[in-house]
Amino acid sequence: MNEEKILELEKIINKDYKNIAGLIVLKDGKTLYENYFNGCTANSKLHIYSVTKSIISILIGIAIDKGHIKSVDTKVLDFFPDYIVKKREKVIQKITLKDLLTMTAPYKYRFNPYIKYFTSDDFVKFSLDLLGGKDDIGKFRYAPLIGPDIFSGILVKATGKPLLDFAKENLFEPLGITVADNITFNSKEEQLDFNKSTNISGWVSDSKGINTGGWGLTLSATDMAKIGQLYLNDGIWNGKQIVSKTWIEESTKEHSRWDKLNIPYGYLWWISEDNDLGYSAMGDGGNTIFVNKDKKW
Incomplete structure (x- = not known):
């Protein structure tokens, strides 16, 4: 250089x-x-915000590779058979994992109800209650926080393990990444301090122990570089297949597009306008993993 x-x-x-x-x-x-x-x-560990979504995408891929999840075409509510659907709520019954992965699932809220979300004791049910509505499936609608937590619930249901345990066993520990424990907040001030911290290792969870899907994970710059290198390696790390090449290729190609900003989107990964330029995991505050397959970086 x-x-x-x-x-x-x-x-x-x-x-x-x-x-x-x-x-x-x-x-x-x-x-x-x-x-x-x-x-x-x-050694600094920072809140990576929405880069967490791309980590969730990897974990969904691993769960599919291992047979815990049949396919991305599986209906979301298949994982929540006890969830009570309100009368005339037909759209939610049709929404698939792919709709969530591509941000083309509809939601009932116009503006993100952050205060109600953060004060809820069950992030997954809160998100399910707002999934669906009058809009059609297929239109891109980026869900920053309220929605991705559904994936956490799905992974817990599908694997029979806490999300962090599944992630440690199948992704973090094989790559030498340390994510210490679940993190919960007792006040708004604690959450604000967490956002600014550089020395907390963990993954935010609700009071039921379900980890967040769209935010809340802390990693170091080295950890994020390892994730990028894993994808450059077609999912192989130290000779072991961590996530399939098939999933990497499928999740990092365009499946939908944010028309407002004209940005292509994969499965919780942002795709460069010209696919040859690569793809990114991006989070608030400038947190980014950028991968360029052609240039090998």
């Missing part, structure tokens, strides 16, 4: 980007650049 351009980049980061904790560039499996900023180190 060009040393002069690196120094120029670091100067810009130190001056204008106080939110950047770390930056790692890998190519052909080798580290070309790694540095940390704003008091952070290689």
Whole structure:
């Protein structure tokens, strides 16, 4: 890498980007650049916000690979047979995992009811209660928080294990990633502190112990780089197939599109306008895993 351009980049980061904790560039499996900023180190763990969604996508793929989930065409309510559907609620009965993965499932709310969501003791049921409505299936509608938690409930139902346990066994531990424990909040202040923290390892859960699906996971820059490298390796890590190449290819191609911003979307991954440019896991605050298959980085 060009040393002069690196120094120029670091100067810009130190001056204008106080939110950047770390930056790692890998190519052909080798580290070309790694540095940390704003008091952070290689050990710093940060809230990765919506990058959590792409981690959920990986876990859904692993669950399908292992036979816990039949396919993305499975109906959402098949995993919740005790859920009571209200009268004249027909749309929700047709929604599939693929509809959720591609953000083409309809919801009943116009504006995200964040306060009611955060004060709910059951994020999955809260999301199910708002799934469906009068809109048709198939129109892209990005669900930041309220909705992705349904995947957490699905994974628990399908695998018979707490989501974090399943993730540790099948993704985190094989990659040498540490995610310590479930995290719960007793106040708004605790959650705000969590968002700013650089030293908490874990995954947020509701009071029932179900982990969040659209936010709430903390990882280090190195952890995120490993996830990107796993996808570059077609799902193989240290000679072991962690997630199938088939799932990676299917989940990182365009299935829907956010017309408002003209951005293609896969299965909880953002796709570059030209597929040759790659795909990304993106979260609020600048959290990003970017993969370019052609250039091997």
